[in-house]
């Protein structure tokens with residue numbers, strides 16, 4: 001296994017190009033299951049998770065070919081309607097094949113994902129919604145066995161909590177249903193808007209994009225897709241926080257600043273200058289590194305469904321607050337176990353107390369962190385450790401970096417381009433003798 005070495009204490013500067021969004025790419029790839037033909041997806045990030053999803057698609061019978069960031073998929077010959085435990089356990093988003101498979105083939109069998117490092121993450125909303133459309137769902141031997149013996153029937157579906165992938169799964173199921181489906185209290189994340197655009201481009205009839213009420217008038221047929229994946233707002237946010245935490249000044253390009261409303265306001269509140277164009281964001285300190293040493297303010301965050309502050313940027317912001325000048329309260333409302341990075345940040349000198357869903361971060365000032373060996377526990381927790389390593393004095397070694405590779409394309413290359421000293425090394429195998 002590889003580990004990541006970060007030599008900290010250097011301000012980042014320059015430009016970094018943002019890739020296509022992982023969490024948009026996955027549902028868009030799944031949506032190609034809805035109709036036979038050759039589909040084209042553009043701006044597709046090359047990540048461990050997208051590669052896993054293409055492997056899952058290949059098991060179902062969908063071939064794919066990548067040329068640069070353009071992927072063509074041929075979904076003409078679906079041969080299989082099952083997502084096995086082996087794949088689902090490595091990537092929960094595999095559950096996204098449930099809706100489109102049952103819509104097109106009438107049947108789908110998908111392994112239940114089970115728990116995950118950040119929380120229990122049940123899929124009861126997905127199942128409740130499919131049942132409302134007329135699907136019979138049995139849970140047997142660790143699998144959801146979903147079947148319909150007549151066309152899906154439109155219905156009104158209300159989510160107790162807005163769920164991103166449940167909204168996506170039910171959108172994909174409902175586009176081919178008879179009649180109209182209304183999804184109420186639906187999630188409003190930009191990735192769902194990207195899916196709505198793709199489905200409407202395929203001939204679907206969906207109203208209410210980016211609102212919490214989606215109305216889907218079922219259609220009889222769809223045509224193959226040609227769609228571009230939106231920029232990854234979480235990757236963009238991660239680099240902005242990394243630049244801020246090193247006292248640097250830099251620009252993320254090829255992004256959509258409108259998708260980062262809460263983070264940009266929090267960075268301004270923390271004392272940074274933030275300037276936006278249509279597709280770039282530049283952050284920096286008003287008087288350069290000198291003002292960084294004086295000005296990094298502590299601010300509170302509360303994670304919320306979009307357009308609130310994203311849970312996927314909570315760990316990274318906590319690292320920034322660990323070197324702030326006061327006390328910050330971080331309230332995680334989406335996932336019950338998303339503070340796994342706290343223990344690792346404490347090993348680097350952070351002062352953080354966790355009480356249930358709240359973390360109280362007492363900023364230690366910009367000299368407050370020192371490099372240490374730490375372990376990555378999930379994707380976003382890992383990126384908070386990279387930021388901590390960049391801001392800390394000395395060397396940080398991060399193990400289990402396969403988590404990072406799930407969601408950050410060319411992390412080492414992009415950080416190096418911003419002036420960081422960071423590289424991968426093979427971990428030494430320790431052979432114990434008894």
Ligand code: EPU
Nearest residue numbers: 023093121122123124125126161162163164165334335379
């Ligand atoms: N929930 C239920 N029942 C369900 C579905 C969700 O109780 O059937 C609860 C969850 O336990 C959670 C809340 O609803 O408390 C919201 O979860 P949601 O379903 O929105 O999460 P998700 O769809 O499983 C996606 C992203 C996550 C991101 C969350 C929240 C994808 C592939 N994954 O997950 O991304 O954290 O939305 O924004 O889109 C990541 O990229 O690192 C990541 C974890």
